Amino acid sequence: xIGYLLPHRLVNPHNLPVLLALLLLLASVWMLPVDIAQPxxxxxxxxxxxxxxxxxxxxxxxxxxxRLSLSKAAARALLSSLSCxxxxxxxxxxxxxxxxxxxxxxxxxxxxxxxxxxxxxDGRMRWVEASSVGKGLHQGMRAAQTIGDGVSxxxxxxxxxxxxxxxxxxxxxxTRRFNMDGLVVGVGGDTPAPIPRTDDAGRLVGFWHAxxxxxxxxxxxxxxxxxxxxxxxxxLLRLAQLANLxxxxxxxxQAIARAIEDAGFSNTKSVPLDLRWLPACLALLAxxxxxxxxxxx
Amino acid sequence: MPPVDFAIPQLLALLPMALLPLLRRxxxxxxxxxxxxxxxxxxxxxxxxxxQLIAMxxxxxxxxxxxxxxxxxxxxxxxxxxxxxxxxxxxSSSMDATIRRNAPKLGEQAQPSQSKNDAVRxxxxxxxxxxxxxxFALTLFNTAPIRVAPFSDDVALVQAGLNxxxxxxxxxxxxxxxxxxxxxxxxxxxxxxxxxxxxLVSDGGARLDDDLRLRIQRGLKRNRISLYFIYIQSSPNxxxxxxxxxxxxxxLEEVALHVFFANLDSEYRVFQADDPESMAxxxxxxxxxxxxxxxxxxxxPRVDYSRACFIxxxxxxxxxxxxxxxxxxxxx
Numbered sequence: 001x002i003g004y005l006l007p008h009r010l011v012n013p014h015n016l017p018v019l020l021a022l023l024l025l026l027a028s029v030w031m032l033p034v035d036i037a038q039p040x041x042x043x044x045x046x047x048x049x050x051x052x053x054x055x056x057x058x059x060x061x062x063x064x065x066x067r068l069s070l071s072k073a074a075a076r077a078l079l080s081s082l083s084c085x086x087x088x089x090x091x092x093x094x095x096x097x098x099x100x101x102x103x104x105x106x107x108x109x110x111x112x113x114x115x116x117x118x119x120x121x122d123g124r125m126r127w128v129e130a131s132s133v134g135k136g137l138h139q140g141m142r143a144a145q146t147i148g149d150g151v152s153x154x155x156x157x158x159x160x161x162x163x164x165x166x167x168x169x170x171x172x173x174x175t176r177r178f179n180m181d182g183l184v185v186g187v188g189g190d191t192p193a194p195i196p197r198t199d200d201a202g203r204l205v206g207f208w209h210a211x212x213x214x215x216x217x218x219x220x221x222x223x224x225x226x227x228x229x230x231x232x233x234x235x236l237l238r239l240a241q242l243a244n245l246x247x248x249x250x251x252x253x254q255a256i257a258r259a260i261e262d263a264g265f266s267n268t269k270s271v272p273l274d275l276r277w278l279p280a281c282l283a284l285l286a287x288x289x290x291x292x293x294x295x296x297x
Numbered sequence: 298m299p300p301v302d303f304a305i306p307q308l309l310a311l312l313p314m315a316l317l318p319l320l321r322r323x324x325x326x327x328x329x330x331x332x333x334x335x336x337x338x339x340x341x342x343x344x345x346x347x348x349q350l351i352a353m354x355x356x357x358x359x360x361x362x363x364x365x366x367x368x369x370x371x372x373x374x375x376x377x378x379x380x381x382x383x384x385x386x387x388x389s390s391s392m393d394a395t396i397r398r399n400a401p402k403l404g405e406q407a408q409p410s411q412s413k414n415d416a417v418r419x420x421x422x423x424x425x426x427x428x429x430x431x432x433f434a435l436t437l438f439n440t441a442p443i444r445v446a447p448f449s450d451d452v453a454l455v456q457a458g459l460n461x462x463x464x465x466x467x468x469x470x471x472x473x474x475x476x477x478x479x480x481x482x483x484x485x486x487x488x489x490x491x492x493x494x495x496x497l498v499s500d501g502g503a504r505l506d507d508d509l510r511l512r513i514q515r516g517l518k519r520n521r522i523s524l525y526f527i528y529i530q531s532s533p534n535x536x537x538x539x540x541x542x543x544x545x546x547x548x549l550e551e552v553a554l555h556v557f558f559a560n561l562d563s564e565y566r567v568f569q570a571d572d573p574e575s576m577a578x579x580x581x582x583x584x585x586x587x588x589x590x591x592x593x594x595x596x597x598p599r600v601d602y603s604r605a606c607f608i609x610x611x612x613x614x615x616x617x618x619x620x621x622x623x624x625x626x627x628x629x
Contacts, residue, residue, distance in 0.1 A: 003623045010622035018618045025359070025611040029604060089457065092443070097468060099388070099437070100461035101445045105453060113451035117458075120444040127441040127468050143464050200441075200475060277363055280607055283614075284314075284359045291317040291352060 017290035024283035028276040036273045039266035041082055042104050042150055045075050046091040046140040048157035049123055050131035051208070052229040054196045055158075057189030060253065067187045068122065071156045074185075074256045075118055078154075081257035084108035085271040090117060091143060093157070095128035096135035100143050104151060124202040131162045133232075134172030137239055141178040150267045153182035153245070154256060159232030160188075163214035164224070175243045183259055184240035187250040188231030195229050301602065304365035311360045318352035340625065348620055355613040362606030372450075372594040379431040380492045380587035381448060383522075384421060384455070385480040387499035388437035388467040392417070396529065396572060413529050416573040417498050418459050420580045425452050425459075427584055430593045434483050435459065438476025439468045447483060450594060473503035473554070474513065481516035491591030493522045496583065500529040502550030505557065514561055523564035525583050526555070530571050539569045 009015065047053075053068040060070045079088055087104035102117050137155050144153040165171045194207040208227045216224035233249070240247035248259040303309065395410045425433060432450065435458040437443040445458035480495045495517075505513070517524060528538050528551065538555045558565045566586070568579030 003625050005619065006622050006624050009624070010618065015618060015621045018614065018621065021355075022611065022614045022618055025607055025614055028362075028607045029611055089461070091461075095468070098465055099443060099467070100464040101443065102454065102457045103460045103464075105457050110451055110453055113446070113449050113454035116447050116449055117445065117454060120447055125441055125443045127439050127443075139465060146464050276603065276607065280359055280363055280610075283610070284356065284363070287352070287356055287359070287614075288314060288317060291320070291356075293317075293320040 017286040021283040021286040021290075024279040024286065027279040028283070031276050031279065033272035033274050035270040037268045038083055038085060038271045038273075040085040040087075040269045040271065041260060041266050042087045042148070042152065043078070043082075043154055043260070044089045044091055044100070044104060044140070044144045044147060044151055045078070045154045046093050046098055046136075046143070046156065047071055047075075047121055048094075048131065048133070048136065048155075049092045049121065049126050050094050050160070050162065051123065051126070051129065051197065052131065052158050052160040052162070052195050053187075054123055054198065055188065055193050055229050056196075057191070057193045057230075058187060058250070067158055070250060070253070071185070071187055072118060072121060073253050074156075074250055075154075076115065077253045078257045078260065079107055079111065079114060079118075081254075081261070082107050083271070085269050088114060089147065089151075090114075090121065091140065092121060092125055093131075093136040093140060093155075094126045095130045096132040096139070097128075098136055098139040098143050099125075099127075100147070103147055122202060123198055124200070129162075131157075131160060132171055133157050133159055133161055133235070134165075134170060134239055137184065137243060138173045138175055141175055141180060141182070141243060144180055144182070145178050152180055154185060154260070155182065155245075156185040156187055156250065156256075157236065158188035158229060159186060159236040159239075160229045161232070161235070162226065164216045164226050166217060170238065170242065172239055172242060178243075181263065182243075182245040183256065183263065184236050184243070184245050184247050185250050185256055185259075186231050186233055186236045186247065188229070190230055192225060192228035192230045195227065299368050299371050301366050301368055304367065306364060308360060308364040311363075312357065315353045315356040315360065317356065318349045344620070344625075348617070351613050351616050351620070355610050355617060358606045358610035358613060362603040362610060365601065365603045366606065367599050367601040367603070370599045371597045373597055375593055375595050377430040377591055377593050378588050379428045379591045379593065380494055380589060381432045381434075381484070381487075381490070381591070382424075382587065383434040383436065383448075383480045383483050383493075383495045385436050385438065385476055385495055385497045386417065386421075386462065387439075387471060387473075387501070388443065388462060389439045389471045389501075390467050390469050391500055391531065392529075393466055394531070411573055413500055414463060416570075416576055417527075417529070418463060419573070420577045421459055421496075421498075422456060423577070424580050424584060425456055430591065431587075432593065434480070436476060436480050436483065437462060437467075438471060438473060438479070440470050440472045440475075442476045442479030444479055444483070448487065450596060471499075471501060471503065473497075473499060473501075474505045474509040477513050478509070478516065481513065481520060481522065484520040484522060489521065490593070492587055492589045493520060494525060494583070494587055495522055496525050496527065498527045498529070500531050502552070502554040504550055504553060510557060514563075517561060517563040521563075523587075524558060524561070524566075525579075525586075526558060526565070526567045527570050527576065527579050528555075528567060529576070530569065537569055538567045 089104035435446040570576035
């Protein structure tokens, strides 16, 4: 018995789908990852960790949670929603300072580390019992600017200023020299609620009373209730306008992830994508065509 | 080794498609009314069966490859050398001041000035690069402990934390005791896999109350932690802790802290860092002290087998194409 390879039968129309599949499979075996421009984000997320963020007045997973835990859950959701190549960092704000904890790291290769670091963020880090939201936002922008170009800021706060601002004060230095995109995220309920008081170890030791906190100056007697806290939407909205940022309300865990996607302030970066599946899929189709009992070729 | 799994197992539902070659096709039928008249052709029959089998394998391998089989990321336990080092770094505003340098000697170039924080970051980054097997945690402190990075295998996380410590200014006051407790608690609940150390970097001392002293002492002992204190001199008048004995007059905060540490049951060393060079020397020495056997985990990224599947499919496909174009002749 002897075998001949017949060239005219190799390239006959009947054999074409198989040859096509062969070429496509060659491509999928030797294809290198393709650099494709993808929208990625560099985001510095800064959390307000002042005491009012411990108020439990927001809905999360069918129960009531503190503002800070909802904020952290939203940051987690953001982390898992970003495409590979995006970078995220953390910072915290209290008093009138922002401390940058982690400069942005790539989200896919450092996912576990970023989550572990996020878990550590809580009220025990608070180095001072005050909260000047405007100054915090200003510092947050400055930190993001220092980290690098194209880094956008996500600043999460309830807008509760302690000590309170005077009438007409905006409490924020000029931010015109910062040129960046970002979100001011408001978190908290609309009903004024008592602020939990915690000790160094983060244990609840009661609530702040009217005599413990600085009340609004020039307010009529009994009218100032700075010991209670709610979401100061107007204040945050105004700060966001002044700083040229977008205001978003944290009404669901996905709110930040969605706002980032909608806002469109992404950078484009070439991300290597493995596209082997594409020629392999086409090869599969070609072979199915060849073996299908309905094809006439 | 973990079992093989599929990244997109849903695609395995397409596997029945691999049976397509078994179906009889109209164009394969021969223009004979009754094939019983044809002579028996065992070789042809065998070839047909082979052809069907190979065609099925081709389809099957492509579908398998598309479902992306692989072994998921794992961690392999290895024994190396190194330590679990918890870095506890002063993040008060005094650390932003420039590090003291001795006046240049005659004929020497004055060296560029550098902030204490800068010098600390540079040398600690060196330590991170030096021993990727080490596990690091990073805690900053001013009036409160700021837990930046818990122990993890991700050195880049600690590096990002160090980089971040350069941005903005810290507050003026410090509470080193709480910082120490936070660093000690970071070891809680971790199994003992190698030597443990806290690397305290500060330019000042602290007065600790009795309660905190007791907690620190117990915590260090319980978790078997060595303590290294890199003391950065703030001014020429700062005491030289390396020269101070354990029973010195403790009216200065730094000396008081040093004496407390030195009288602990745990291993303790102080390193006086007058300038960036002596700081680097201190870090090198700590690195050598902590070069003990350590169980560590090496991350093995996911191994993907889809390319292997496509190669198998390709080989089958070449065979198919060749078989169709082959003519067999019986030698006379």
